[in-house]
Ligand code: 13P
């Protein structure tokens with residue numbers, strides 16, 4: 135991408151001038167992922183790295199809830215979100231009022247919320263989770279509370295996929311990821327028919343249960359990367375957002391990535407130009423009401439204490 139070189143150089147200079155670090159989710163465009171990101175990862179890794187950040191400015195190359203989580207963990211730092219409109223259908227699926235109502239309907243049960251939620255929703259929860267640690271979080275909070283089930287909100291499909299991996303009961307909510315809910319087991323069967331037996335299918339647990347059942351492996355975006363690094367499959371279908379395969383091609387030249395994917399319009403709102411502009415103007419900045427941030431932080435810290 136020679137035409138991008140001046141912009142990349144400008145961003146990398148601005149990072150030094152502003153004492154900024156760029157945290158980029160695995161779904162970022164390749165030019166962001168490879169050329170300007172300091173740290174890349176899944177939602178869990180980005181939260182972990184946000185805690186460790188020493189720079190005075192954090193640029194979140196991801197979606198709004200990720201920037202909010204970084205701010206909750208770093209109330210004294212400037213957290214830049216290059217496009218405030220970069221949302222998430224899961225975060226928009228549930229409000230703090232919904233959580234309060236569900237708590238009243240299920241007294242005595244712990245509330246686990248997916249990290250893909252607003253700070254207000256996290257503030258009402260007992261603990262957060264990501265797709266990378268949901269089983270550990272559910273099992274640890276149920277054991278701690280001495281109960282046999284918990285609420286896991288708001289992704290109905292993640293809830294079903296986690297329920298299949300634990301003896302604890304899961305009460306869910308009808309939210310869904312607009313990208314992953316589109317996949318069907320028939321899509322996978324058709325692609326397997328075209329590509330033969332050596333095709334390894336890896337799905338994100340935000341996919342409907344029959345899709346995960348039709349896959350060979352399911353995990354968070356970081357777990358997908360680890361799987362490909364460890365197993366070196368010859369041919370892979372990644373049942374997730376399109377940039378994953380593009381970003382992995384460089385580090386997994388032995389693997390052929392089959393192109394059949396859905397794009398997240400929210401992740402794709404983040405561009406090099408918007409990152410440059412946010413570093414130039416130190417805007418838009420994420421703010422979180424301190425009382426909400428304090429309560430949300432407890433939920434995030436409990437999750438981080440559970441580990442991966
Ligand atoms: P990961 O936590 O697996 O990176 O997923 C985040 C996300 O938004 C998936 O759609």
Ligand code: SF4
Nearest residue numbers: 222223311312313398
């Ligand atoms: Fe949200 Fe789905 Fe986009 Fe992830 S891929 S940010 S869950 S809409």
